[in-house]
Amino acid sequence: MKNNKPEIKKGLVGIYVDDSKISEITQETSSLTYRGYAVQDLAENCKFEEVAYLVWSGELPTKEQLKEFEGKERSLRQLDDDLIDIIRKMRKDAHPMDVLRTAISFIGTQDPNWGDESLTGEMEKSINLLAKIPTIIATHMRLREGKEPITPRDDLSFSENFFHMCFGEVPEAEVVKAFDVTMMLYAEHSFNVSTFTARTITSSLSDVYSAVTGAVGSLKGRLHGGANEAVMHMLDEIGEPEKAEEWIKDALKNKKVVMGFGHAVYKNGDSRVPTLQKHFNNVAKVRGGKKLVEISKILEDTMLKDKNIKPNVDYPIGPLYNMMGFDTDMFTPMFAMARIVGWTAHVMEQRSTNKLIRPLCTYSGNAERKVNPNKKPSI
Helix, strand or coil: CECCECCCCHHHCCCCCCCCCCEEEECCCCEEEECCEEHHHHHHHCCHHHHHHHHHHCCCCCHHHHHHHHHHHHHCCCCCHHHHHHHHHCCCCCCHHHHHHHHHHHHHHHCCCCCCCCHHHHHHHHHHHHHHHHHHHHHHHHHHCCCCCCCCCCCCCHHHHHHHHHHCCCCCHHHHHHHHHHHHHHCCCCCCHHHHHHHHHHHCCCCHHHHHHHHHHHHCCCCCCCHHHHHHHHHHHHCCHHHHHHHHHHHHHCCCCCCCECCCCCCCCCCCHHHHHHHHHHHHHHHCCHHHHHHHHHHHHHHHHHHCCCECCHHHHHHHHHHCCCCHHHHHHHHHHHHHHHHHHHHHHHHHCCCCCCCCCCCCCCCCCCCCCCCCCCC
16 A cells, blocks of 8 residues: 555566465466366376366366276267357457357357356366367368368377368377377466456356356457467578577567566476477477577577576477477467366366456546536537
């Protein structure tokens, strides 16, 4: 309180608004855990479906539980003809995040149980979205390229099936594993802006489709999910390893934002990056990504030496998705494909101990005044 006025925390920085059992970010060690498990440990020993089950249920699944969960998810992958027709009618240059937002909203209109707020009902809707979002993204990708959608397969894993729907084939094992790791590391991240958006919408007792639609809109912003796209645009601008050092020196000299570095929470480096870097290098070997590896290394070394700033999770993921063959504007929708797990986990948690999220603000406009009828502007 200053001069009898409340202290304003722009962006709610440093403000604790709730408690969560889903994930924890420890600033001192720059570590991230899901339900107590370090994400690096999960990435090396699990697959995405297991991590999704963990985030939602609180425990890793047994073999029987995983088989049942995978069977459920795989049975829900297909889109109905009406939704495919809607995607087909969208402009070919529409951003994939806008397509995804609209498609999720449409799915909500088709669900007769949209208002079921029971834990079972919310879980059913969450698994349905997990299953259908990859199909939405892949369907739009192919339609805008003038190709017909590829029907999802129920004999493939989550990540294998996504490649199948996008490209008609399952790629090298190194590529599938790397993609699966990105899904696990993107799945959840505490009270980030899109998750907080979802919780805020839920706090008004709105439905899960509204909450997720709002979260998608929030994730689209380049200060959040769009950062992975911005990283790739930056690397495309640099173009060649020989230009990288001059580019980064000029950027630092002119105080330009270097995308993919620093983090609002992690102060000593993002703990997800070393795991991603290993898979980034593995994919580069099988996909001919030497140039991207070299450019990335020069920027990373210079930022650490000159600014003591380390990369965040978006830095390796941007070029990693590029080497996998995805268009840059698909990176953020693929982020959403993983984060649907975290969003819906938080929707369910918010609903279980709900309190309407309604912060205050101070007023700095005109003092109260009266209308002078003689001085009203003429129309």
